[in-house]
């Protein structure tokens with residue numbers, strides 16, 4: 517099949533465009549079409565050259581804009597039409613991204629592909645919020661779990677093995693079932709005072725970070741009116757967040773400066789009236 521296209525399944529990382537791999541950026545420049553998800557940031561979409569077609573297949577938890585089967589069909593049809601496609605996904609395609617399913621569909625249709633990893637939200641948010649995922653003497657193991665099962669199936673996880681005080685727990689898509697998650701972890705033996713963090717829009721200018729304890733986490737998230745995308749990190753490593761922070765504080769200073777500048781302009785205008 518000479519006219520067969522090619523699919524690059526590419527991880528876009530968590531938001532900061534400079535966290536894309538060199539390979540991902542090169543592939544965007546060489547693509548005919550980019551098929552992208554909702555969590556791909558505008559800064560990253562700005563890297564797509566003009567003239568390259570873009571197809572949004574954005575999905576939100578509970579609100580599937582384009583069903584998975586239809587996404588597969590779009591990509592397969594483009595490949596059969598001989599296009600060079602970048603299938604761009606937030607974070608890493610193989611971390612809670614259904615990347616494996618998309619590649620299985622390509623295999624079934626004998627379409628050539630490659631997979632380019634991206635920085636997953638856990639790594640990006642950990643670095644940009646001052647929380648190392650492992651730390652000698654604090655955490656020997658990292659567990660990545662999803663807090664949401666497809667089609668709103670009950671969250672049936674092995675809480676005994678997850679509630680380990682010597683490990684770090686990272687929860688993707690954890691907002692909708694958070695009270696149940698907190699209750700199940702405490703019930704399974706994780707101390708209610710275990711340090712816990714929530715990071716929203718990690719690695720971007722709008723990153724929000726909440727530092728609290730496991731038992732206070734739900735209230736703290738509501739107080740800050742945090743909405744998806746939020747990643748949750750639970751474990752002793754969270755206690756290092758203020759000491760190791762380098763990003764959140766600089767963001768807050770920037771926001772304060774912007775507020776001050778605006779106020780000055782406003783006050784100046786008031787003086788001239």
Ligand SMILES: C[S@@+](CC[C@H](N)C(=O)[O-])C[C@H]1O[C@@H](n2cnc3c(N)ncnc32)[C@H](O)[C@@H]1O
Pocket residue numbers: 530531555605606607608609610611612613635636637638641687688689690715716717718719744745746747748
């Ligand atoms: C469908 S999963 C996709 C994960 C993605 N494949 C990855 O490797 O990061 C979407 C979830 O990832 C997390 N997430 C992705 N980007 C994030 C960000 N910039 N800040 C915080 N959480 C993020 C949130 O928990 C969100 O609900």
